[in-house]
Amino acid sequence: SQKIEQNSEALNIQEGKTATLTCNYTNYSPAYLQWYRQDPGRGPVFLLLIRENEKEKRKERLKVTFDTTLKQSLFHITASQPADSATYLCALVNRDDKIIFGKGTRLHILP
Amino acid sequence: DGGITQSPKYLFRKEGQNVTLSCEQNLNHDAMYWYRQDPGQGLRLIYYSQIVNDFQKGDIAEGYSVSREKKESFPLTVTSAQKNPTAFYLCASSPDRGIGKLFFGSGTQLSVL
Numbered sequence: 001s002q003k004i005e006q007n008s009e010a011l012n013i014q015e016g017k018t019a020t021l022t023c024n025y026t027n028y029s030p031a032y033l034q035w036y037r038q039d040p041g042r043g044p045v046f047l048l049l050i051r052e053n054e055k056e057k058r059k060e061r062l063k064v065t066f067d068t069t070l071k072q073s074l075f076h077i078t079a080s081q082p083a084d085s086a087t088y089l090c091a092l093v094n095r096d097d098k099i100i101f102g103k104g105t106r107l108h109i110l111p
Numbered sequence: 112d113g114g115i116t117q118s119p120k121y122l123f124r125k126e127g128q129n130v131t132l133s134c135e136q137n138l139n140h141d142a143m144y145w146y147r148q149d150p151g152q153g154l155r156l157i158y159y160s161q162i163v164n165d166f167q168k169g170d171i172a173e174g175y176s177v178s179r180e181k182k183e184s185f186p187l188t189v190t191s192a193q194k195n196p197t198a199f200y201l202c203a204s205s206p207d208r209g210i211g212k213l214f215f216g217s218g219t220q221l222s223v224l
Contacts, residue, residue, distance in 0.1 A: 004153070034212060043117075043201050043215030044154075089154070099213070101146075101153040 002027040006090055006102040013080050014110050021075040021105045023090030028100070030092040033066055033073050038087045038104065047088075048075075080109045114138070117202050117216035123224050124189065124196060132187045132219045134202035140214070141207055143185040147171060148199040148218075157200075160185055161207075189221060197222050 007022035023033070032051040036044035050057045050066045050073065057064045063076040077084050090102040115136040124130045136143065142161050146154040156169030160179040174193025179185050185204075189196045199220050203213040 009151070036213075041199075041218065041220075043203070043218050044213070045215070046212035049211060099156075101155075103151060103153045 002100075004028070004090065004092055004100055004102045006088075006105045008105060009103075010106040010108065012108045012110055015080060015082060017080055019077040019080045019084065019107055019109070021088050021090075021107065023073040023075070023102055025071050025092055028071075028092050029095055031095050032093050033064075034091040034093065034099075035062075035064055035073075035075050036089040036091060038089055040087075044089055077107075082109045082111050085109045115202060115204055115214055115216040117200075117219050119219060120217070122219055122221045124221060125224050127191045129188055129190050130221065132189070132200055132202075132221070134185045134187065134216060135183055136185075136204045136214070137183060138204055138206075138214060139182070140204035141182070142205045143179070144203040144205075144213065145169075145175070145177065145185070145187045146201040146203065148201060154201065157187065 004025045013019040034049045035047045037047055038044040048057055048064045050064045052068055061078045065074045085108050087104040087106045089104045092100045118133045144159045145157040148154050155171050157175050158166055158169050158177040160166035163179055163182050166177050166179050174190055176188045199218050201218050202216045205213050
């Protein structure tokens, strides 16, 4: 069956450390993958997109990797800050243009 | 100030009642979407529209209806046939389906009285 899984429901990271979030998928062949940030009671906000032929993408303190062999994307926030605390959603964009969202990982950056 | 606007922020539905959630965008985007979000669940697609006067069912369209009479507007009606309507509803738009990022509104929380 098709699945998209994000690691653990919640992740606690000490301020200043690197937070790493995982997105694994099975039985999909995504053309690309997106990451969104969602704050409580708000809509998701787009952060980064990575295509299947790209290994890594960076934007300021954010880095995304995409391994189509492992069927996994990693999302890193370096030098994490309490303001980075939020839920982060992984979304696959399949070859039929369908977008499938993971359940999200709640990230808490501890001061 | 470009963006996508959902209203109301909170909505209550009585038994047997239809309610309509508003979604307006001034981004000049062709594609618009409605998602439902339940606690601990990923976003699930209800309906989407790629062009005016055309829309397609998503994964969970039963009990919902939409219209797309104008490019800027994509209202969602939650009908009485939707037996479990309590959820956070999100509207989104994109310049083109499948091209890139979704722009989301701030959501409507629907609860049943």
